[in-house]
Amino acid sequence: xxxxxxxxxxxxxxxxxxxxxxxxxxxxxxxxxxxxxxxxxxxxxxxxxxxxxxxxxxxxxxxxxxxxxxxxxxxxxxxxxxxxxxxxxxxxxxxxxxxxxxxxxxxxxxxxxxxxxxxxxxxxxxxxxxxxxxxxxxxxxxxxxxxxxxxxxxxxxxxxxxxxxxxxxxxxxxxxxxxxxxxxxxxxxxxxxxxxxxxxxxxxxxxxxxxxxxxxxxxxxxxxxxxxxxxxxxxxxxxxxxxxxxxxxxxxxxxxxxxxxxxxxxxxxxxxxxxxxxxxxxxxxxxxxxxxxxxxxxxxxxxxxxxxxxxxxxxxxxxxxxxxxxxxxxxxxxxxxxxxxxxxxxxxxxxxxxxxxxxxxxxxxxxxxxxxxxxxxxxxxxxxxxxxxxxxxxxxxxx
Numbered sequence: 001x002x003x004x005x006x007x008x009x010x011x012x013x014x015x016x017x018x019x020x021x022x023x024x025x026x027x028x029x030x031x032x033x034x035x036x037x038x039x040x041x042x043x044x045x046x047x048x049x050x051x052x053x054x055x056x057x058x059x060x061x062x063x064x065x066x067x068x069x070x071x072x073x074x075x076x077x078x079x080x081x082x083x084x085x086x087x088x089x090x091x092x093x094x095x096x097x098x099x100x101x102x103x104x105x106x107x108x109x110x111x112x113x114x115x116x117x118x119x120x121x122x123x124x125x126x127x128x129x130x131x132x133x134x135x136x137x138x139x140x141x142x143x144x145x146x147x148x149x150x151x152x153x154x155x156x157x158x159x160x161x162x163x164x165x166x167x168x169x170x171x172x173x174x175x176x177x178x179x180x181x182x183x184x185x186x187x188x189x190x191x192x193x194x195x196x197x198x199x200x201x202x203x204x205x206x207x208x209x210x211x212x213x214x215x216x217x218x219x220x221x222x223x224x225x226x227x228x229x230x231x232x233x234x235x236x237x238x239x240x241x242x243x244x245x246x247x248x249x250x251x252x253x254x255x256x257x258x259x260x261x262x263x264x265x266x267x268x269x270x271x272x273x274x275x276x277x278x279x280x281x282x283x284x285x286x287x288x289x290x291x292x293x294x295x296x297x298x299x300x301x302x303x304x305x306x307x308x309x310x311x312x313x314x315x316x317x318x319x320x321x322x323x324x325x326x327x328x329x330x331x332x333x334x335x336x337x338x339x340x341x342x343x344x345x346x347x348x349x350x351x352x353x354x355x356x357x358x359x360x361x362x363x364x365x366x367x368x369x370x371x372x373x374x375x376x377x378x379x380x381x382x383x384x385x386x387x388x389x390x391x392x393x394x395x396x397x398x399x
Contacts, residue, residue, distance in 0.1 A: 007033055015044045032180035035149075039162050040170035042147055045128045046125055050149040050172055053127025056080060056234040058176070059131035063202060063226045067121040069109035069136075071124040076254065081112030081247035082227065083333070090115070093275040095291050096139060105108040107135035112247040114143060117268050118295045125149070125170075140164075144292065150178040189350045200394060202229045207367055207390040208245070211375075213384045217390065218243075221342055221365040224325035228344030229367060231395065237397040240354075242269040242361060243342045249273070250361070258345070262354045266361040273338045274331060274364075284320045293318070301326055338362035345395040348372040352381035359385050369395050 009026030010033065023044055027033055027127060035050075042050065049072035060068035066082035083105030091097040094115030101107070106128060114121050124145050128136065131152030137160040140148060147170025148161065161171055185194045204222050206229065227248065228241040235241065235253045238261045241249035250269030255261035255278060275298060276279060283301065285294055297318050300309045306325060309315060315322045343358050345368040358366065366382060371390030382389045 001347070009033070010037065012044050012047075013041060020044075021361070026378065033035055034175040037197075038153065038158065038171040038173055040147060040168050042170040042172060045074065045148055047172075049073070049125035050127065050147070050174075052234045053077065053125060053343060054174055054229060056126055057127045057129040058201070059230045059233070060227060062395065063230060064223055064246070067104075067106040067109050067128040069106065069113040070231075071110075071113045071121040072127060073120055073124050075128075075252055076198045076239075077113075077231055077248065077279070079113040079116035079248055079251070080126060080227070080231045081109050081116070083107070083109035084110060084112075084246040089276050089281070092281060094118075096293075097140065101135045101138055104133050104135045106130050107131055107139055110136050112141055114139075116247060116249050116272055117251070120268075122292060122295075132161070137161050137391055142291075146170055147172065160348050162267045177238075184276075196396075198233060198396075200233070200396075202226050202233075206392055209370075209391045209393065210388060210390045211379055211391050212387060214383075214386050214388045217237040217365065217388050218309055221340070221388070224342035225344055225367045225390070229392070230343055231254070232242055232344055232346040232398070234398055237346050237399065239396075239398070240265045240343060240345045242266065242336075242358075242363065243344070244340065244362075258347070258350060259353055262345075262349075263358050267358050268362045269338075269341065270331075270335050271299065271302055273335060274326075277302075277326070277331075279324065279330075283323055285318060288320055300330065304328065305327045328383060335361065340364050342367075345370070346374070346398070348395075349378045352377045355381040355387070359387075364388065366390070367392055369393055 008022050012023035014021050015023040025047055043076035046237055047298045053070040053072040056070050057068040064082050068082045070080040071078045086108050096111050109348040122144055126145060126148040128150035132150045133154055134156040137157035141160050149172040151174055161169055182197055184197050185192055208221055228243045229246050231241045232239050237254045238255050238258050241248055242260050242265050249272040252263040252265030297309050309318060339362045341362040342365040343363045348369050349373045350372050366385055366387055366389040
């Protein structure tokens with residue numbers, strides 16, 4: 001499919017659901033859309049994911065100076081990361097250890113964004129802060145994905161991506177100089193809502209109000225807390241985000257209770273770390289088992305439902321021999337090795353139980369707005385574990 005030139009509107013196949021017609025995106029002021037569709041026919045949810053994801057990665061790049069990528073599903077990030085180098089273990093758990101390519105920073109960023117929560121990232125929409133290069137395109141090529149948005153694509157990357165999904169892969173190029181109006185609108189039930197855009201800039205000084213006894217906040221933790229907060233700006237609230245080494249490792253979105261959000265994100269962070277355990281790295285998968293099926297098997301193997309893949313009649317379909325059980329006690333002891341994790345929250349923690357849960361996933365650094373009537377209890381819980389916590393004074397709800 002040939003590139004579509006700049007246009008004022010784009011007709012969509014349908015809205016959120018097939019019964020919601022007609023559907024389109026357009027510019028009310030008559031100007032051209034800041035995007036070009038280079039291939040495919042993106043849908044309503046594709047564009048929601050693409051435009052939210054683009055904002056996230058462009059802000060992450062500005063905050064860190066490192067190329068960034070996000071893996072979006074249903075208007076929340078399943079993963080987001082900056083392009084720090086991958087360790088050998090990370091290459092293995094992200095299924096890129098067999099690739100004979102030069103891992104560019106952008107390729108590293110997407111491997112990390114996709115790899116943190118591979119179950120949730122299945123069928124994602126990808127956002128890239130920088131023009132897509134060949135290495136990144138080769139990683140995207142092998143994953144199940146709906147599409148990608150980036151400020152550009154080199155010729156080889158575009159050729160690779162256009163071949164996905166029998167030539168129907170969605171490729172969107174965005175004008176990186178585009179600046180939206182300072183006031184945004186949307187309609188619900190025929191009623192127009194209007195508000196100022198959330199133009200908050202998250203930098204190092206965002207975490208200067210440290211309220212705990214431990215005030216040692218290294219630059220690496222400031223970077224990771226900034227990454228968590230930027231991710232939360234574009235995650236359906238309530239939301240919390242665990243980050244380690246430039247990568248979101250657990251995102252909990254859309255929960256009505258904050259402790260449920262903290263548990264959900266913590267469980268995802270634990271799954272990410274459990275994938276690195278020797279018994280998981282050494283699972284004897286059959287050669288004919290695809291990556292998605294391996295992801296599903298690892299998810300079961302590292303949880304309480306492990307016998308679903310270990311019982312007779314099940315393991316033979318996945319493995320060349322029956323693996324040993326990864327017991328609950330074994331998993332608990334392995335998770336204790338995860339340290340120096342950062343945690344951000346889009347609103348205040350109302351109880352210290354959130355900190356108790358975060359501690360079990362290796363959290364040492366916390367950023368949240370503060371302002372709860374039980375702030376003292378939350379601070380006291382952090383002090384009990386020697387954590388560092390900063391009050392930002394800013395809520396980051398996103399709906």
